[in-house]
Amino acid sequence: MTIADALLEIQLRLGLEAETEHEVLEEIRGHLEEAVAAAKARGLDEQQALSEAAAAFGMEQATAELRETHAGWGTLEGVAAAALPVTFALVLRWLIFAPGGTADAWRELLTRPTLTLIAAVAIAIPLLRFPRRRYALALWVFFWGLSLVTAVWPTIRW
Amino acid sequence: MSSLAVIESILRDRQSFFDEIRQGQDLKEKMRAMLVSSVAFLALYGAVMGSSHSLWQALSSACKLPVLFLATLVVCAPTLYFFNLIFGSRQSLSQNIALMLTAITVTAVVLLSFAPIVLLFLLSSSNYQFFKLLNVGVFAVAGIIGVLFLAQGMRVVSTSGAGAGDARLVVVRMWILVYAFVGSQVAWTLRPFVGAPSMQFELFRQLGGNFYTNVFASIGELLGFFTVR
Numbered sequence: 001m002t003i004a005d006a007l008l009e010i011q012l013r014l015g016l017e018a019e020t021e022h023e024v025l026e027e028i029r030g031h032l033e034e035a036v037a038a039a040k041a042r043g044l045d046e047q048q049a050l051s052e053a054a055a056a057f058g059m060e061q062a063t064a065e066l067r068e069t070h071a072g073w074g075t076l077e078g079v080a081a082a083a084l085p086v087t088f089a090l091v092l093r094w095l096i097f098a099p100g101g102t103a104d105a106w107r108e109l110l111t112r113p114t115l116t117l118i119a120a121v122a123i124a125i126p127l128l129r130f131p132r133r134r135y136a137l138a139l140w141v142f143f144w145g146l147s148l149v150t151a152v153w154p155t156i157r158w
Numbered sequence: 159m160s161s162l163a164v165i166e167s168i169l170r171d172r173q174s175f176f177d178e179i180r181q182g183q184d185l186k187e188k189m190r191a192m193l194v195s196s197v198a199f200l201a202l203y204g205a206v207m208g209s210s211h212s213l214w215q216a217l218s219s220a221c222k223l224p225v226l227f228l229a230t231l232v233v234c235a236p237t238l239y240f241f242n243l244i245f246g247s248r249q250s251l252s253q254n255i256a257l258m259l260t261a262i263t264v265t266a267v268v269l270l271s272f273a274p275i276v277l278l279f280l281l282s283s284s285n286y287q288f289f290k291l292l293n294v295g296v297f298a299v300a301g302i303i304g305v306l307f308l309a310q311g312m313r314v315v316s317t318s319g320a321g322a323g324d325a326r327l328v329v330v331r332m333w334i335l336v337y338a339f340v341g342s343q344v345a346w347t348l349r350p351f352v353g354a355p356s357m358q359f360e361l362f363r364q365l366g367g368n369f370y371t372n373v374f375a376s377i378g379e380l381l382g383f384f385t386v387r
Binding site: 015071072074075076078079082083085086087089090093094139143146147 | 160161162163164165166167169170171199202205206209213216270271273274277278281282
């Protein structure tokens with residue numbers, strides 16, 4: 001048995017998204033290699049060192065815990081990519097630009113510095129709060145821009 | 159088990175998920191997670207639909223869309239249960255509801271995935287009839303995908319045996335028919351979800367007409383045959 005075999009065994013039980021799975025396996029590889037090196041330094045041979053490292057790591061329990069910890073991360077990315085930009089765009093539309101519940105106030109954006117400031121904060125918060133949600137942020141910036149264009153372009157009707 | 163982990167399990171490893179429903183494993187937790195995520199996703203999509211009209215319509219649609227799906231589930235659950243019993247199934251009512259919630263959850267996830275696209279058309283187009291038909295199309299796609307999951311779930315959860323496949327197919331077809339009719343009627347009762355731009359905000363409209371004649375009228379107006387008042 002080699003470290004690659006041990007990682008393959010873990011991979012079969014993980015069932016995570018490919019990118020997350022790769023990150024998790026690389027982390028485990030690092031732990032196993034360190035433990036094997038330490039065991040070898042104490043005079044054990046390759047197989048004994050690996051067996052000891054695997055036992056110390058607690059393969060089955062650790063895999064179950066990793067699976068439990070990372071389950072839902074992939075879906076969270078997808079949900080964030082769809083839900084965050086839409087939510088923020090609706091907040092911009094109804095709560096920031098047009099507190100009266102109509103689209104009329106949107107055209108006053110450039111002449112009302114307070115609204116402009118709030119809108120700028122509304123785009124800054126997601127940028128600062130969700131650095132890992134890059135697709136969500138890209139889409140959010142797109143909707144924000146589109147909202148702004150349609151707000152300041154009086155010929156476009158809502 | 160978190161709501162998102164349940165969704166990931168349905169989408170990525172549905173065979174295991176349906177196996178667990180068949181064994182009755184963690185049914186309550188699964189149902190709770192599916193319910194929470196479905197309501198959240200449907201509410202967000204409802205808010206997008208209603209945003210073409212006004213803030214009040216957005217809030218109203220955000221509340222009404224989850225109610226539409228859950229009311230349809232409540233109305234149709236006994237039908238699916240008894241259809242299944244008649245055709246030899248050994249599923250409990252909870253297992254049936256878990257299967258239906260799976261279909262609704264998948265439908266809600268698909269609707270959520272379409273939300274940015276619908277928002278794009280909301281921001282860049284002002285044609286009410288087009289926006290309404292766009293939503294009908296999105297709901298049709300999401301509903302079909304949800305029903306495919308239901309059919310797959312029933313195949314796994316139903317007991318096997320001679321003729322079980324044919325019986326299951328009959329149950330699924332009959333139930334889809336019932337679900338579609340009940341769902342469209344509940345939707346018509348709870349309308350408006352989009353809100354006609356020429357009309358004031360209303361929480362509910364007066365009863366009358368039906369969903370299908372309204373869709374055909376919208377298609378007619380979009381193609382220029384006549385104007386819907």
